[in-house]
Amino acid sequence: MLSELLLTEISRLRLQGKLPLHRQLYEALRRAILDGKLAAGDRLPSSRDLTQDLSLSRNTVVAALSQLAVEGYLVSHVGSGTFVKDNVPKPARRPGLAFRNQSAELSQRGHALATTFCASQLEIQPFTPGIADFNAFPVSLWQRLQNKHWRMTYPDMLDYNDSGGYAPLRRAVADYLRVFRSVPLEVEQVIITSGTQQTMELCAHLLADHGDTVWIEDPAYWGAVKAFMATGLRLHPVPVDEHGIAPQARDEATPPRLIYVTPSHQYPTGAVMSLARRHQILALARRHKAWILEDDYDSEFRFSGPPISSLAGLDTDQRVLYMGSFSKVLYPGLKLGYLVVPKGLVAAFKRAHYDLNRPGQMPLQAALAEFIEMGHFASALRRARQSYAERRRCLLAALQPCLGEDAQITGAEQGLHLCLRLPAAIDDQALADQMAKLDLTVRPLSAYCLRRQDAKGLVIGYGYARLADIERYGPLLASTVAAALTRLKARPKSS
Ligand SMILES: Cc1ncc(COP(=O)(O)O)c(C=O)c1O
The missing domain is CATH 3.40.640.10 (Type I PLP-dependent aspartate aminotransferase-like (Major domain))
Incomplete structure (x- = not known):
């Protein structure tokens, strides 16, 4: 069924112009998802089956599926297959009352740019990664x-x-x-x-x-x-x-x-x-x-x-x-x-x-x-290095209680952030949401993943966090992580 649908869409696209093959398949699948012909949670045929059914090369199929995964339409689970993701952002189709919502008229590229991997620029608060302390x-x-x-x-x-x-x-x-x-x-x-x-x-x-x-x-x-x-x-x-x-x-x-x-x-x-x-x-x-x-x-x-x-x-x-x-x-x-x-x-x-x-x-x-x-740049750099070194030390000390086999720090040798790596089974987005309720911004590592599913953790910045904030909120961060790890351990294996 799906193959027939895709073949029809691909031949329609072929008539419209000269898209490369992987782009034709990408577009056919994307439309099937946006039109609801493929629903959240639906499992796609394997890339081998798609290759055979559509008479395309494996590389073409893999390229289309990868691009859709990168843009947030699909997700792969090792050993069980590729699925349509929940909450796929749909272009608005009907104009609103006060303003006409023109997002349906965006190009495909515009749509992907406006709806995936979006950093909210207003989240400048303790632990936001990627931000330096420009107050200095x-x-x-x-x-x-x-x-x-x-x-x-x-x-x-x-x-x-x-x-x-x-x-x-x-x-x-x-x-x-x-x-x-x-x-x-x-x-x-x-x-x-x-x-x-x-x-x-x-x-x-x-x-x-x-x-x-x-x-x-x-x-x-x-x-x-x-x-x-x-x-x-x-x-x-x-x-x-x-x-x-x-x-x-x-x-x-x-x-x-x-x-x-x-x-x-x-x-x-x-x-x-x-x-x-x-x-x-x-x-x-x-x-x-x-x-x-x-x-x-x-x-x-x-x-x-x-x-x-x-x-x-x-x-x-x-x-x-x-x-x-x-x-x-x-x-x-x-x-x-x-x-x-x-x-x-x-x-x-x-x-x-x-x-x-x-x-x-x-x-x-x-x-x-x-x-x-x-020489002002050199002095600004010297001051910043001193200040960040202190903040980093303080954050490392605050995180110490939650560290262990299931929680390890990577990337603390350099820069303005570190990464607290956690087990693949943890919901790092839920952890970040929990911190957000306290007006603290840590980012889930999984939110930066394009294809892989195994990288979980929290990306924690110390550039913008004042020493006093790290002293105050660092232990809270550590105890929230420790509690989540305890819950994970207590979970029955099958769930
Ligand atoms: C990986 C990476 N590259 C570059 C930048 C700096 O980008 P820009 O020079 O556009 O501010 C950042 C800023 O957060 C970054 O995280």
């Missing part, structure tokens, strides 16, 4: 610098900029990266962007075509998922282990065009990519002629363990594009980041960045360059 930012000093540069501004500074950014800022970034991240680079390789989101989109636009495959860590950073969805790439989730992204031989059957990684401190598990794994990823990229997008978003904060060179620093083949951001050391709304591109790509990237983004903000960039040159 020296606002009046910054104001003085801004005023000075606005006073000195000449008309050129108000124009769009086609040179990759304000030269002294690019120089300052290059100096920093050479010394602290062992990135061998020349100033012209640095391009200033409006933050990592824009950097990722720029890389995706220039290095991959619509439908090309990007390998993405599973669990993954939502921002990266969105950037690659928006640029029409096919996401291939690769599970992360304690050494970072861990590709297996089966992953290479879906060769990557891009590999997006957060090797310094995997977001969200916190895994630090081992040196051996770094060499493996570089060799793999070389073999597949793929580009590595290295997101070094919080490498400024390393609290224990030996420093490890960036992937860009180990790259002998010019395959790594290195990206960083000022969001974590200064403040997120600054919206300034940087990209280091291999020499052979510099001219093309600058030209395309100009045409796609019309970059500017030169007085802001000039103020930031001076902020760095005068």
Whole structure:
């Protein structure tokens, strides 16, 4: 029955235009779900049966099912199959009374962007991961610098900029990266962007075509998922282990065009990519002629363990594009980041960045360059490191009582968050909901998972949590987790 329905829909789509096969199947299944022909909890035929019934290749079927899982329509349970998920977001079909709800008119991509992996930006409260303490930012000093540069501004500074950014800022970034991240680079390789989101989109636009495959860590950073969805790439989730992204031989059957990684401190598990794994990823990229997008978003904060060179620093083949951001050391709304591109790509990237983004903000960039040159960045970093080290210590101590065989901390060596790993049978979303009732934001690890079902835990930030809040709420967090673990243990095995 389902196969007939899908075949009819696929042939209709074929008549309408030239979608690749995996996209036709994806669309046919998606429509069946949205139209209610497949209901929540319905089990899909195995990919082998679909392959036979629809006369498609296994890769085509797997690609369509994976994309639907990534976008939240399907869920796989190891050993029992693939099912339609509960609460699949449906586009609204009828206009409301006061406002016409136009979400039904969104593109498929728009719909997926608006309904999946959404971070609520207003959740700035103790333990929210991914947020730095921007209360510590020296606002009046910054104001003085801004005023000075606005006073000195000449008309050129108000124009769009086609040179990759304000030269002294690019120089300052290059100096920093050479010394602290062992990135061998020349100033012209640095391009200033409006933050990592824009950097990722720029890389995706220039290095991959619509439908090309990007390998993405599973669990993954939502921002990266969105950037690659928006640029029409096919996401291939690769599970992360304690050494970072861990590709297996089966992953290479879906060769990557891009590999997006957060090797310094995997977001969200916190895994630090081992040196051996770094060499493996570089060799793999070389073999597949793929580009590595290295997101070094919080490498400024390393609290224990030996420093490890960036992937860009180990790259002998010019395959790594290195990206960083000022969001974590200064403040997120600054919206300034940087990209280091291999020499052979510099001219093309600058030209395309100009045409796609019309970059500017030169007085802001000039103020930031001076902020760095005068040593204010280094002092802000020093202060932040001290303060976060203390908060981290306090959080680790508070969590101690709930740790054990079933609750372990990963990723506390670096960055502004850690991950409390919990058994696969726990409902980490329910735990996060329980904390939310207390106005505390911890994120369930499962919410970052694209395909895998086994990663459960809580992603806990200490960047934005004041010491007093950690002292007050940390023990509450620990006791809530401990109680959930006790309940889990008491549960009859069959339930
Ligand atoms: C993995 C990761 N990359 C990058 C960023 C910074 O992004 P942006 O520069 O767009 O602020 C963040 C911020 O939370 C992040 O978690």
